[in-house]
Amino acid sequence: MPNTSPNLALPYLLPSQAQKHVTHNEALARLDQIVQLVVQGFDGLIPPASPGVGEIHALGAAPEGVWTGQGGRLAAWDGTTWAFVPPRDGWRAWGRTEGELRIWRGTAWERLPLDNLAGLGVNTTHDATNRLAVAAAATLLTHAGAGHQVKVNKAASGDTASLLFQDNWSGRAEMGLVGGDDFSVKVSPDGLTWSEALLADHATGRVSLPAGAVLGDGAAATPALGFGAAPTTGLFRSATGQIGFAVAGIARALMGGSAFQLDLPLTGTAITQSATDATAGRLMRTGDFGTGTVGAPTVAANLDDGTLASGLYLLHPTNTTAGTWPPGMAATYATLDVQRISTVAFVETLTPLVTSKGRWTRSYNSGGWTAWVQDTPVVGAVSQSSGVPTGAVIERASNANGEYARFADGTQICISPGLTSGAVNVASGALYTCNFSVWSFPAAFVTGSYPVVHGECKNSVGWVVTNTHSTTSVSAGLMRTASAAGGFDYILTAIGRWF
Secondary structure (H helix, E strand, O other): OOOEOOOOOOEOOOOOOOOHHHHHHHHHHHHHHHOOOEEOOOOEOOOOOOOOOOOEEEEOOOOOHHHOOOOOOEEEEOOOOEEEEOOOOOOEEEEOOOOEEEEEOOOOEEEOOOOOOOOEEEOOOOOOOOOEEEOOOOOOOOOOOOOOOOOOOOOOOOOEEEEEEEEOOEEEEEEEEEOOOOEEEEEOOOOOOOEEEEEEOOOOOOEEOOOOOOOOOEOOOOEOEOOOOOOOOEEEEEEOOEEEEEEOOEEEEEEEOOOEEEOOOOOOOOEOOOOOOOOOOOEOOOOHHHOOOOOOOOEOOEOOOOOOOOEEEEEOOOOOOEOOOOOOOOOOOEEEEEEEEEOOEEEEEEEEOOHHHOEEEEEEEOOEEOOOEEEOOOEOOOOEEOOEEOOOOEEEEEEOOEEEEEEOOOEEEEEOOOEEOOOEOEEEOOEEEOOOEEEEOOOOOOOOOOOEEEEEEOOOOOEEEEEOOOOOEEEEEEEEOOOEOOOOEEEEEEEEEOO
16 A cells, blocks of 8 residues: 555555654645645745744745746745645646646646637526527627727628627528628518618628618718818709709709709710711700801811701812802802701702892702702792802882883883873874874893783873884874864883893
């Protein structure tokens, strides 16, 4: 039988042993040292100058002084001498200096193993799913002198790493990486049906709000939706049913259900890009196609250009180098108004700067032009060029030889002034006539024509006869069945053509 116990090495009382109290006291002293073991500190190297009775030190690997050669042992002061006890694997000791419990692992006093714990419950119990459980009014995670991070890691993209907020153990909100790598925020009314409120794309950082968002009204100076680098630029609610667009704190546009107000000039491809840009859907700028400007419109180089878009163009005596001008008109300053009916049909109106040249109109249809037609007043000076009327429709005037009317189709009517016959006493067979008078027409008839002349006697029973017609005059007199003194008045009318 051994003389000491196998675990604590306490001395046994031997048969027929003298002074048994010595052995018993030695065992008690050993128990006093190692039971409920408390040490002054761990890794002691220098013995204290005045140790207290019962003071125990856990020695380090290379202690000094009276501890030399006792590395790793427990040094216990009994008031007169140091007793050295070798600790056994698994012994536990509380260190007063460190304020912690340690375990002897054969070569060193190690802290309690807190890694790979099956679970930890703080004021509650943990389970196989919730390995860490805390029941408290609050949980504090603070810094250790700098920043602090809370990390939630998952094994694969399809798994979940999130924070779940519950109401009586029923989920109401969840944020994190749920079934993917995009960050999302979801909410639920009952823990069963979930709606995605926010989604941040992990690849681009772009944030979407799948369920929409409700913002405050804001104002032009403080938009409800702005930008980090330009907080006064963005969107705001200017009135009921109206969205405002603010730039640098100033409202630039207001859009409602029935109107869109824009308070700055338009640029970009939504408007015409040149003075003759006919792209469909674009807004026309002031001045394009010759409208709304005090400057000269775009010059049309060719009067016969069938591709001109609807609009107003400038015709120039030197820059308009091609095309058909109206008859009798040389190249001059004029405006050309093009009004399209379709891609193959349109009307052109030419207005010269010199208004006496009149306004002219023609049309184009599927590759063919009509002749120029002058827009003229009904009454005015008639004229013609090569048989084509170039003036007014009707010309009426008078001179010393009487009155005349000329028509654009070439018809002319002349009316003489009142004429008075001489004595009607010249026998002409059974009739009587007077000396004939010559009436010069107030306007000449066309050469080769034979105007028709007739007359009326105003104050006598008789009739007017004519003789010796020409294009400029006619000879006329009265005839009666009875001889009479002179003084009868008559009037002549000549109708023919002036061209």
